[in-house]
Amino acid sequence: xxxxxxxxxxxxxxxxxxxxxxxxxxxxxxxxxxxxxxxxxxxxxxxxxxxxxxxxxxxxxxxxxxxxxxxxxxxxxxxxxxxxxxxxxxxxxxxxxxxxxxxxxxxxxxxxxxxxxxxxxxxxxxxxxxxxxxxxxxxxxxxxxxxxxxxxxxxxxxxxxxxxxxxxxxxxxxxxxxxxxxxxxxxxxxxxxxxxxxxxxxxxxxxxxxxxxxxxx
Amino acid sequence: xxxxxxxxxxxxxxxxxxxxxxxxxxxxxxxxxxxxxxxxxxxxxxxxxxxxxxxxxxxxxxxxxxxxxxxxxxxxxxxxxxxxxxxxxxxxxxxxxxxxxxxxxxxxxxxxxxxxxxxxxxxxxxxxxxxxxxxxxxxxxxxxxxxxxxxxxxxxxxxxxxxxxxxxxxxxxxxxxxxxxxxxxxxxxxxxxxxxxxxxxxxxxxxxxxxxxxxxxxxxxxxxxxxxxxxxxxxxxxxxxxxxxxxxxxxxxxxxxxxx
Numbered sequence: 001x002x003x004x005x006x007x008x009x010x011x012x013x014x015x016x017x018x019x020x021x022x023x024x025x026x027x028x029x030x031x032x033x034x035x036x037x038x039x040x041x042x043x044x045x046x047x048x049x050x051x052x053x054x055x056x057x058x059x060x061x062x063x064x065x066x067x068x069x070x071x072x073x074x075x076x077x078x079x080x081x082x083x084x085x086x087x088x089x090x091x092x093x094x095x096x097x098x099x100x101x102x103x104x105x106x107x108x109x110x111x112x113x114x115x116x117x118x119x120x121x122x123x124x125x126x127x128x129x130x131x132x133x134x135x136x137x138x139x140x141x142x143x144x145x146x147x148x149x150x151x152x153x154x155x156x157x158x159x160x161x162x163x164x165x166x167x168x169x170x171x172x173x174x175x176x177x178x179x180x181x182x183x184x185x186x187x188x189x190x191x192x193x194x195x196x197x198x199x200x201x202x203x204x205x206x207x208x209x210x211x212x213x214x215x216x217x
Numbered sequence: 218x219x220x221x222x223x224x225x226x227x228x229x230x231x232x233x234x235x236x237x238x239x240x241x242x243x244x245x246x247x248x249x250x251x252x253x254x255x256x257x258x259x260x261x262x263x264x265x266x267x268x269x270x271x272x273x274x275x276x277x278x279x280x281x282x283x284x285x286x287x288x289x290x291x292x293x294x295x296x297x298x299x300x301x302x303x304x305x306x307x308x309x310x311x312x313x314x315x316x317x318x319x320x321x322x323x324x325x326x327x328x329x330x331x332x333x334x335x336x337x338x339x340x341x342x343x344x345x346x347x348x349x350x351x352x353x354x355x356x357x358x359x360x361x362x363x364x365x366x367x368x369x370x371x372x373x374x375x376x377x378x379x380x381x382x383x384x385x386x387x388x389x390x391x392x393x394x395x396x397x398x399x400x401x402x403x404x405x406x407x408x409x410x411x412x413x414x415x416x417x418x419x420x421x422x423x424x425x426x427x428x429x430x431x432x433x434x435x436x437x438x439x440x441x442x443x444x445x446x447x448x449x450x451x452x453x454x455x456x457x458x459x460x461x462x463x464x465x466x467x468x469x470x471x472x473x474x475x476x477x
Contacts, residue, residue, distance in 0.1 A: 116281055117318035121332035121380065122308025131335055135322045215321040216366025 003184060006174055010188050013167040017196065020087050020159060020166065021152040027092025028148070032099025033137075037129055039100065040107050049100060056097035061158045064090045069162040087159040095152055102144035106137040109217070140217055142208025149204065150197040157193075167192055219293055222419050223278065223310075223388050225253045228287035230270075230277050247273035248284070249443035255388060255421060260414055262430045263423045265440035266466065271423045272315070274440070275392050278421065279312050291387065308336050311381030311389035315397050317373050319365040325352065325376045326361040329383050337384060351383035352376070355409045371402035375409050382413070389413070391422040427470060431455060439463040 001009065039049040068090060072080040079085045110133060118128030138145075157168035165173075167189050174185035230248040235241075247270030255261060263271050276282040278289060280296050280303050289296045296306050319328050329351055333344035352361055355375040357368075365373055374394055381389050394410070395403040407429050413420065414433040424430065430437055431451045439447045439454070439462070447454075447463045455471075458464045 113314075113316065113318045114320065117314065117320065119304070119307055120279065120281060120310075120312035120314070120318075121384070122304050122336040123332070124304045127304075127335065131331060132320050132322075139322065214366070215364055217321065 013170040016166040020156040023088040024091035028095030028099045031096025035100035036103035053097040083162045106140035110136045146201040146204040223255045224290040226288040228284045262434040263438045270443045311386040313391040315393040317377045351379040355379045370398040371405040388419045
């Protein structure tokens with residue numbers, strides 16, 4: 001294959017790389033936001049959140065992918081026999097642990113006064129969180145979320161160990177094809193990853209800064 | 218049926234201020250056996266030295282701080298009993314904060330509208346209509362689509378007042394509504410409060426705006442070290458308070474006002 005064909009072959013892996021990172025990111029929001037609020041506002045059970053974060057952040061993603069796909073997959077083919085599901089599951093729950101820490105800082109940054117103002121107009125604690133805190137917490141966390149998203153794009157490369165044909169897996173396949181070329185496939189893969197992370201992180205950052213200025217955070 | 222809109226009976230509240238070291242922890246007795254009754258249409262004004270616990274008492278009235286002991290009544294309902302739906306009760310109380318605390322992610326209109334939509338569950342058009350009327354009442358119609366960070370202090374506080382009155386609460390509690398503002402901006406907020414007073418709004422205000430107090434308050438309450446020291450009509454305090462402490466405080470505050 002010449003360079004163009006190699007590039008096209010790699011680009012065919014982009015939808016998979018993107019969908020793994022996007023789904024993981026969304027799972028991370030769904031897990032991380034509640035955890036952060038529980039950690040800040042339900043102090044008695046905060047240790048559960050701490051334990052969750054320590055476990056997911058303490059084990060390498062590769063080990064988790066192998067453990068769940070090859071260890072649990074044969075016993076629970078639904079859902080752990082599905083490599084795409086395992087990829088999103090592992091990266092998403094790990095991202096939840098990261099995002100929980102990002103949001104926790106943001107909650108403190110937004111400040112307790114907003115919660116007090118919420119209860120002064122008759123909101124329950126969880127309604128204040130939903131209507132008042134969460135919109136501000138997202139704005140406040142944009143820099144952290146941008147780098148978390150870039151991290152997920154990069155970490156999606158680990159799923160080559162469970163055989164999903166995303167960009168990294170494809171670059172390995174190219175390496176094994178004639179003509180023998182150990183450089184071009186990986187250089188192209190690197191360029192693709194930069195192209196995937198940079199614009200989104202940049203856009204998110206800029207949106208966040210503009211919004212922050214507007215609401216004076 | 219009680220004749221009071223709101224009532225505090227023998228309320229106590231202490232809180233801790235944590236120091237850097239354990240032995241630095243201070244216990245502040247902010248409210249010690251305070252009782253107060255407010256009838257419909259009453260305008261009462263609490264004043265006293267800073268750090269005396271006035272704000273804590275006001276927050277206890279709104280159950281934003283939960284009293285350690287004693288009862289708070291909103292009409293016939295005892296709010297300090299366990300199992301009371303405090304959110305529902307707070308929806309019937311307007312609260313205006315010293316540092317305003319507008320919702321930063323919402324425009325002025327959004328701030329006033331939010332509780333109408335999400336707490337009282339009013340339909341969109343009705344909520345909009347009521348919010349606009351409240352904003353008109355505090356005279357900030359020109360900046361309803363601005364965010365709090367784009368408002369002047371006086372405008373922001375008037376939006377804060379609109380947010381408190383828009384639910385037609387039984388009573389409005391105001392915690393030093395002008396003391397965080399630049400002196401030239403306090404006037405517009407005071408004018409808004411005078412308008413509310415004219416309409417017969419029931420208010421309990423912590424404030425040191427003495428000319429305002431003299432004109433609109435039916436009763437002034439001198440508060441120090443967690444107690445109510447003396448209560449009476451403004452004429453009492455402006456002529457000859459009974460207690461020495463109130464006398465000293467009035468002298469100081471009137472001197473300060475005339476100097477400015």
